Amino acid sequence: xxxxxxxxxxxxxxxxxxxxxxxxxxxxxxxxxxxxxxxxxxxxxxxxxxxxxxxxxxxxxxxxxxxxxxxxxxxxxxxxxxxxxxxxxxxxxxxxxxxxxxxxxxxxxxxxxxxxxxxxxxxxxxxxxxxxxxxxxxxxxxxxxxxxxxxxxxxxxxxxxxxxxxxxxxxxxxxxxxxxxxxxxxxxxxxxxxxxxxxxxxxxxxxxxxxxxxxxxxxxxxxxxxxxxxxxxxxxxxxxxxxxxxxxxxxxxxxxxxxxxxxxxxxxxxxxxxxxxxxxxxxxxxxxxxxx
Numbered sequence: 001x002x003x004x005x006x007x008x009x010x011x012x013x014x015x016x017x018x019x020x021x022x023x024x025x026x027x028x029x030x031x032x033x034x035x036x037x038x039x040x041x042x043x044x045x046x047x048x049x050x051x052x053x054x055x056x057x058x059x060x061x062x063x064x065x066x067x068x069x070x071x072x073x074x075x076x077x078x079x080x081x082x083x084x085x086x087x088x089x090x091x092x093x094x095x096x097x098x099x100x101x102x103x104x105x106x107x108x109x110x111x112x113x114x115x116x117x118x119x120x121x122x123x124x125x126x127x128x129x130x131x132x133x134x135x136x137x138x139x140x141x142x143x144x145x146x147x148x149x150x151x152x153x154x155x156x157x158x159x160x161x162x163x164x165x166x167x168x169x170x171x172x173x174x175x176x177x178x179x180x181x182x183x184x185x186x187x188x189x190x191x192x193x194x195x196x197x198x199x200x201x202x203x204x205x206x207x208x209x210x211x212x213x214x215x216x217x218x219x220x221x222x223x224x225x226x227x228x229x230x231x232x233x234x235x236x237x238x239x240x241x242x243x244x245x246x247x248x249x250x251x252x253x254x255x256x257x258x259x260x261x262x263x264x265x266x267x268x269x270x271x272x273x274x275x276x277x278x279x280x281x282x283x284x285x286x287x288x289x290x291x292x
Contacts, residue, residue: 004048006084007058007157008040010072010131011091012124013110014098016141016149017060020091023153026245029058037061037075044084056159063124064110073130089156090128090135095121097142147242166240168247168271168278172206172264174256177284183250185235187228187263193218195258205285206261215262225263229270236276256284 007029009017021031035043040059047054063069079086093101095118102109102117112120132138137156141149171180179186195201195211204211215221232249239247249267253259261282268280 003055004085005056006044006047006086007056007089008086009058009060009089009091010062010128011089012093012098012121012128013062013064014101014107015091015093016144017062017091019146019149020089020153021058021060023150024058024157027056027154027158029056029157030054031058031060033060034064035059035061037069037072040075040086041079041082041084044079044086063127070127073134076134087136088131088134090132090138092132092138092140093142094140151241166236166244166247166277168236168249168276170264170268170271170278170280171248171250172256172260172280172282172284173250173252174254174260174284175252176254177256179252180248180250180283182248184248186250186252189224189251189253189259189263192221192224192253192259192263194254196255201258204258205282206258206263207265207282207285211258212262212265215259225266228263228267232267232270233274236271256282261285 007024009020009024011017021033025031030047032043040061043059044057047057061069061072076086076088098121099117109117109120109124111123112118139149139152144152171183173180175188175190192215195204195206195214198214201211201214206212206215236247251260251264251267264280264282268278271278
């Protein structure tokens, strides 16, 4: 059974808690925003008894809770006495950064509904001081871009290896049937020699040995495949580093029956051998067989 993990996300308003919750959701955490502190122990107990169905929880708790939030320290002490393990992720940023973010979004600070944002930030820092002192991790988001923050959160809370953090889908398709709408990158292989014009191969797919042998025997196919795999080896680790959770690579030929299928299978085998979570789909093979 997966180990139970409870992460309490808190910190200054405008420091990036919403972005962090989105990343944690992508990592498989059950996320709840603005939960009253008094309910945390009961909620954690309920989830811990779910037979592993809910084993990773992330809760945002901050000053929006008003008077409820002031009981946070007492709740944490009670949880410790009950043996409930938790982690606190505290987000902060400089006053200048927070003021700029509030001006850009035109939102009001929770503690400065009628006053200046700077006054609200000062009050909030004071109320959060004790919680900050209990933090497991403190992240200053002042100089972090969204991808950089995502990378930090993934490094801290992902329980997968680097290769397992992203799922890759290879899709072969035919241009005459339209582009896959969810493709992140598209490779056009219509320049490769076409088995369609070989009568004995026309009704066979790129997964069958005679078609594979025909496509692979041409030097241009071998040269292209080598360059493509080198490019993929450069791109994919950088997508993983950026924090992308799902990458769709589309390979297209005219009908989606021969060349795109062959190259997609090459990509699949290569990435699988590298240890990535990868699957392959041949979108238009059945469509072509029906047309035939």
